Amino acid sequence: MNTILETKNLCKTYIINKRQNNVLKNVNFSIAEGEMVAVMGPSGSGKSTLLYSVSGMDKITAGEVIFRGNNLSGLSAKELADLRLDEMGFIFQQMYMLKNLSVLDNIILPACQSKKNTASRKEKVQSGQDLMRKLDIIDIADNDINEVSGGQLQRACICRSMINHPKIIFADEPTGALNRTSSEDVMEELTKINKDGTTIMLVTHDVKVAAKCTRVLYIVDGNIKGEYNLDKYNSSSELRERERSLNNWLMEMGW
Numbered sequence: 682m683n684t685i686l687e688t689k690n691l692c693k694t695y696i697i698n699k700r701q702n703n704v705l706k707n708v709n710f711s712i713a714e715g716e717m718v719a720v721m722g723p724s725g726s727g728k729s730t731l732l733y734s735v736s737g738m739d740k741i742t743a744g745e746v747i748f749r750g751n752n753l754s755g756l757s758a759k760e761l762a763d764l765r766l767d768e769m770g771f772i773f774q775q776m777y778m779l780k781n782l783s784v785l786d787n788i789i790l791p792a793c794q795s796k797k798n799t800a801s802r803k804e805k806v807q808s809g810q811d812l813m814r815k816l817d818i819i820d821i822a823d824n825d826i827n828e829v830s831g832g833q834l835q836r837a838c839i840c841r842s843m844i845n846h847p848k849i850i851f852a853d854e855p856t857g858a859l860n861r862t863s864s865e866d867v868m869e870e871l872t873k874i875n876k877d878g879t880t881i882m883l884v885t886h887d888v889k890v891a892a893k894c895t896r897v898l899y900i901v902d903g904n905i906k907g908e909y910n911l912d913k914y915n916s917s918s919e920l921r922e923r924e925r926s927l928n929n930w931l932m933e934m935g936w
């Protein structure tokens with residue numbers, strides 16, 4: 682399997698009021714193409730910071746992030762922006778939809794911004810509609826983004842993250858704000874996307890969500906304390922058993 686993402690001694694330090702907060706301390710891991718990796722760990726352990734660092738959203742303090750052979754620190758701001766637009770998808774709570782655009786226009790925005798995406802406006806609209814149909818939110822295509830529910834908005838975020846056919850999708854607690862049914866729907870979509878070949882790295886507090894991934898990284902105080910391998914999830918897999926074994930391991934980790 683080809684490595685898609687790799688870190689070497691990744692460090693991230695925040696400085697606030699002259700006080701140094703070493704949030705990530707020499708983090709090393711790699712993700713192969715096609716994996717679906719969950720990052721778990723206590724609140725404040727650096728999970729979101731890790732996701733922002735490896736996705737080029739945050740500047741790292743030391744070490745390397747290598748995405749498909751590119752050292753992110755070696756890219757110009759423009760090269761990095763293009764790479765993120767064309768090859769990465771994001772489902773981040775902080776990446777709000779724009780209020781003056783419809784849901785559909787928000788979804789196709791990354792396609793309109795990408796220079797690599799040479800489809801016509803009409804084709805982009807069509808792709809956006811196709812994704813919305815797949816995620817069962819086509820009814821809200823023309824709505825304002827403040828006229829939709831949390832679950833619908835999260836599905837719209839998934840559509841947006843997929844519009845440029847990314848190699849990898851980064852998701853920070855994609856089901857965090859959802860009720861159980863919406864959460865299961867969103868996970869079903871993410872596992873489908875993964876089955877179709879897109880690598881996924883997500884942060885979650887939910888054992889049920891992590892149990893559908895292929896691997897779990899457990900992070901404590903800015904370091905990966907352990908990792909747990911699961912087989913690829915398919916709907917016939919015994920989910921209860923996956924959850925049980927993962928739970929046992931998490932207990933060992935101090936969860």
Ligand SMILES: Nc1ncnc2c1ncn2[C@@H]1O[C@H](COP(=O)(O)OP(=O)(O)O)[C@@H](O)[C@H]1O
Nearest residue numbers: 695697702704723724725726727728729730731
């Ligand atoms: N933008 C930021 N500026 C300063 N400190 C931050 C920033 N983001 C996160 N931190 C700090 O980094 C640590 C890890 O935060 P975070 O990555 O959000 O943890 P998690 O996602 O695991 O809950 C916390 O101590 C937090 O206060």
Ligand SMILES: [Mg+2]
Nearest residue numbers: 728729730884
């Ligand atoms: Mg977080």
